[in-house]
Amino acid sequence: MSNPYKDAGVDVEAGYQSVSLIKEHIAKTQIHNSLNQIGDFGGLFPLQLDGIKEPILVSGTDGVGTKLKFAFMLDQHSSIGIDCVAMCVNDILCCGAKPLFFLDYIALDKNYPNKVSEIVQGIAQGCIQAQCQLLGGETAEMPGFYAKDEYDVAGFCVGIVDKSKMPNKQTIQKGDRLIGIASSGVHSNGFSLVRKILQDRQIDPLNYAFEEHTLAKTLLTPTKIYVQSMLQVLKEIPIKSIAHITGGGFFENIPRSLPQGLGAKIQTNAFPILPIFEFLAQQGGLEIQAMFGIFNMGIGMTLVVRQEDVKQTLEILHSCGEKAYEIGEIIEEEGIHLC
CATH class of the missing domain: 3.30.1330.10 (PurM-like, N-terminal domain)
Structure with missing residues (x-):
């Protein structure tokens, strides 16, 4: 039948x-x-x-x-x-x-x-x-x-x-510090551009060796989940705001975690930019400003804390197995300013 x-x-x-x-x-x-x-x-x-x-x-x-x-x-x-x-x-x-x-x-x-x-x-x-x-x-x-x-x-x-x-971004003040937690790679954003770069450069990701893997496997690295480490920090530190660095990179996501009238100065040498982003910038002919406006550049999540809480926050994150860095400070000028 x-x-x-x-x-x-x-x-x-x-x-x-x-x-x-x-x-x-x-x-x-x-x-x-x-x-x-x-x-x-x-x-x-x-x-x-x-x-x-x-x-x-x-x-x-x-x-x-x-x-x-x-x-x-x-x-x-x-x-x-x-x-x-x-x-x-x-x-x-x-x-x-x-x-x-x-x-x-x-x-x-x-x-x-x-x-x-x-x-x-x-x-x-x-x-x-x-x-x-x-x-x-x-x-x-x-x-x-x-x-x-x-x-x-x-x-x-x-x-x-x-x-x-709940974190309250309205408590953020000039001089507060920005902490970044390392990403595992490109995560799940910017892949339309990644694919265009590879297509334009005629790079076959299945056969292109990158670090210890093929490029395709490197790009498939799963997005890091920050739940366990972040819940531990939230128990002990009065975090003022948190940003998940997804599509739009630093320029779109960090301002969402800040009150009107304030911005962030980012020290780009305060954390390692992952090799995959250096590769994409080189192959795509992209300036650093553009890269930070598209990708996470090696930082998957940011936190705003008081200056006196930076040391303890980093200690907690490191004890949870995270790579974390003090990457910048809050300033009285809206937007993201790369230094």
């Missing part, structure tokens, strides 16, 4: 197999007694408010963007899920929020269960790093909409913070 839905390109049986394969990955992220099972129409999460006087829920959503093209090139899909989680949880960290749960959405031309399982394995790993639960998700098989063997992935997270403990 023919199956008209399968004839149209949607394999329901493959969907069932995908669900079966991803169950073990999802189970590893469980942090509370679960009230729901995979296949339910909604994800249920028991909210624990012990010690929180004024609970504020903080939400964030994002995708991975054209970095996915490098996953397609290498046919490696596990790390891309970490990127998806990172882009969401790092954003809500800027409000001081502890991530609670995460949901994913995977849309693809054809449901290959092993590929879906590999993607979800990465998402689960990202959730473990972020200390949150993978509560549910959706896989959509959309034949004729996506190119063969391609897909998109997006995520949504919810966190919680006590209102009294």
Whole structure:
């Protein structure tokens, strides 16, 4: 007996197999007694408010963007899920929020269960790093909409913070210091430009050796998740503001964490610019000003603290395994000023 839905390109049986394969990955992220099972129409999460006087829920959503093209090139899909989680949880960290749960959405031309399982394995790993639960998700098989063997992935997270403990950028003053935490690489931003540079220079990232890997593998390095280290800092230091350095680099993101009338002077020699950015600047003929307005340049997150809190903040971050640096100061001139 023919199956008209399968004839149209949607394999329901493959969907069932995908669900079966991803169950073990999802189970590893469980942090509370679960009230729901995979296949339910909604994800249920028991909210624990012990010690929180004024609970504020903080939400964030994002995708991975054209970095996915490098996953397609290498046919490696596990790390891309970490990127998806990172882009969401790092954003809500800027409000001081502890991530609670995460949901994913995977849309693809054809449901290959092993590929879906590999993607979800990465998402689960990202959730473990972020200390949150993978509560549910959706896989959509959309034949004729996506190119063969391609897909998109997006995520949504919810966190919680006590209102009294949220960073408040209105407390920032001239002379406060900016601390930068190292990135793991390009993270998940600027890849449309990366791909254009490689295309214009006729560089094959699959066969171009870069450091200890191919260029493609270097570019696929997953986005760093800062949850564990940042929550530790937030417990001990009165952080005034936090910025996640994503698309738009320093020039777009740091000003979002500053009050009107103030800016930041950045010492570009205070931290190592990663080799991948030096490579992209050289191959693309890009000036340093442009690079800092597009990429993270080796700094994935910035914090504004009082001058007297710099030493302790750096000590906490280093004890958590982060590479962190004092990279600048707050000045009475709006914008970002590179020195």
